[in-house]
Amino acid sequence: MPHDMDGVLHWHEPTRGERAGFGKFGQPQSDYDKFMEADGIPVFRGIGVSKVQDLPLVDWPRMGGRGSYIQLHGTEGKWGNYVVEVPAAGALNVEKHLYEEIYLVVEGRGSTEVWLEEGGPKHVFEWQTGSLFSIPVNAYHRIVNATNAPALLLGGTTAPNLMNLIGDANFIFDCPYAFTSRFSPDGDFYKPNEDLEPDPIRGLAMRRTNLVPDVMNCELPLDNRRSPGYRRVEPFMTGNKFYLWLGQHETGKYSKAHAHTSAAVLVCVKGAGYTYTWPEECGVNPWKDGHADRVERVDYEPVGLVSAAPGGARWYHQHFNTSAEPFRLSAWFGPNHPSLVTGLPPGEKQIDYTAMDVTEGGTAIPYWMEDPYLREEFEATIAKSGAKSRMDPALYEKPDDQ
Numbered sequence: 001m002p003h004d005m006d007g008v009l010h011w012h013e014p015t016r017g018e019r020a021g022f023g024k025f026g027q028p029q030s031d032y033d034k035f036m037e038a039d040g041i042p043v044f045r046g047i048g049v050s051k052v053q054d055l056p057l058v059d060w061p062r063m064g065g066r067g068s069y070i071q072l073h074g075t076e077g078k079w080g081n082y083v084v085e086v087p088a089a090g091a092l093n094v095e096k097h098l099y100e101e102i103y104l105v106v107e108g109r110g111s112t113e114v115w116l117e118e119g120g121p122k123h124v125f126e127w128q129t130g131s132l133f134s135i136p137v138n139a140y141h142r143i144v145n146a147t148n149a150p151a152l153l154l155g156g157t158t159a160p161n162l163m164n165l166i167g168d169a170n171f172i173f174d175c176p177y178a179f180t181s182r183f184s185p186d187g188d189f190y191k192p193n194e195d196l197e198p199d200p201i202r203g204l205a206m207r208r209t210n211l212v213p214d215v216m217n218c219e220l221p222l223d224n225r226r227s228p229g230y231r232r233v234e235p236f237m238t239g240n241k242f243y244l245w246l247g248q249h250e251t252g253k254y255s256k257a258h259a260h261t262s263a264a265v266l267v268c269v270k271g272a273g274y275t276y277t278w279p280e281e282c283g284v285n286p287w288k289d290g291h292a293d294r295v296e297r298v299d300y301e302p303v304g305l306v307s308a309a310p311g312g313a314r315w316y317h318q319h320f321n322t323s324a325e326p327f328r329l330s331a332w333f334g335p336n337h338p339s340l341v342t343g344l345p346p347g348e349k350q351i352d353y354t355a356m357d358v359t360e361g362g363t364a365i366p367y368w369m370e371d372p373y374l375r376e377e378f379e380a381t382i383a384k385s386g387a388k389s390r391m392d393p394a395l396y397e398k399p400d401d402q
């Protein structure tokens with residue numbers, strides 16, 4: 001057992017019946033945790049945030065604005081998240097780094113300059129509230145706000161992944177390699193692209209675009225996987241490993257619950273409502289079965305966040321829109337595509353399990369099987385805001401073949 005003698009730690013073999021090591025210890029700080037701490041701004045940790053606009057904004061000398069880090073439970077080491085304010089009539093510092101970075105504009109207007117090498121061709125594009133854009137790996141970029149009001153951006157990065165692996169921030173911020181495969185000098189590099197194609201893994205709707213001018217109002221194709229009438233697209237941006245999608249539930253409808261492991265954070269961009277999340281081991285009816293104390297809830301409006309699986313292991317999560325408009329959300333995963341975290345060899349047969357019902361071998365809970373508390377509460381809550389449930393009552397009837 002190690003022990004402290006004269007202020008010096010010693011180690012010797014355990015005696016009979018003892019085990020080596022401390023036995024109990026705190027979760028260590030990762031390199032990325034140390035990096036966040038060194039930046040000297042707050043780190044918000046929790047299951048969700050009702051509205052990122054309410055997070056404290058503290059002077060952030062490294063970035064040249066003000067901000068807060070966000071590390072929702074379950075995302076530790078999986079990807080990085082923060083809000084940054086770009087000062088009115090100002091700009092953030094020029095930077096480049098080996099990690100990927102995407103931005104959602106929470107409020108404000110401005111522009112971004114992106115270039116791969118000193119003196120090389122420079123892209124400049126404009127953004128506004130609701131714009132989503134990506135910075136290619138190791139490209140120089142400068143975020144500019146020429147207006148007389150501050151702008152607030154939500155950033156998502158693969159910084160934890162890189163930092164925890166490499167352990168040297170200087171290499172990450174000062175690497176001369178030019179990733180020409182992630183950048184193009186072509187004038188249309190930041191031209192929004194609305195064309196759809198199937199994503200190469202699951203065949204879901206994908207759009208290759210490095211800029212989405214308005215995530216709140218852009219066209220979304222029908223998907224039907226989460227609720228009747230559900231729409232969804234995956235923007236594939238600057239060759240990133242960072243995986244994300246945009247989705248929308250119809251007014252008066254709510255999603256089916258489904259379970260998977262952590263990484264995904266849902267970003268509410270339109271509508272308002274709440275999410276329930278609970279460990280898979282509590283089953284499909286956590287209220288009925290006496291596990292209500294294990295269910296977590298986050299209420300949000302734009303731009304709110306919730307960790308889909310805050311416990312790390314598989315958690316169910318279910319989203320309820322109580323506003324009188326469609327419910328639009330984005331989900332950010334970092335470099336953790338749901339199909340790459342299964343631990344299976346290439347080519348092994350996979351199923352779209354989060355979109356398939358538990359009765360089909362998936363993890364989605366069909367409406368007829370869900371905890372009755374959910375429907376009652378949803379109908380009562382939505383009635384208060386003058387809206388009405390548009391869920392088809394037939395969805396709650398057990399099919400004859402079950």
Ligand SMILES: [Fe+2]
Binds near residue numbers: 258260264308317354
């Ligand atoms: Fe999910």
